[in-house]
Amino acid sequence: IADLAQMCRQLGAFHADARDGQDYDGEDALGSGRSAQQAAAALKQAATALAAAEKAVTQAHAANSRIRWNPEP
Template identity: 55%
Template sequence: MAVNEETRQVQIATELQEHARTLAHSTRRVLVPSDSYRLLGELRATVDDLEQVCRQLGEWHTRVVDGEHYQGEDERGDGGTGTVAAAAGLDRAATALAVASDALSEAHSANGVIRWKS
């Protein structure tokens, strides 16, 4: 069961990235072919969770207030569009992750009809 870890968000994101990198290096081959079905299911669930994170962060960016949550923008910004641009980028990322989730679901279903050797 997931636990609300609001005080560890950055640490959790760092750990997730480290685990994703390890998985990326470890999936050049799949030693137990039948594991590919479960891997696809877990990847889809992870992508779904990342979509939720992007949507929530995007919504949060739309609610932040200059002077309360941040103090303007640096010399690259124009004073208030950074939060809007971040929210828009996060919305695009969430949409792309939803497309990726659908593709993983298709791959997972297709993988489910294969009679893998153990």
């Protein structure tokens, strides 16, 4: 999960720094003129959500490790 969060941060940073005419050649007819910035914001939001998910999974793993499970019957 941490790797996915890092990937979203890195890809978001790329989109945030992308320049029309240098890194890409405009947008299609449905573009808003801010598509790269919108993608960057969405990727940042995804990275934040993935970081929260990683924390929750880590906490669940830690709690589960303290349980003395019975063997299967």
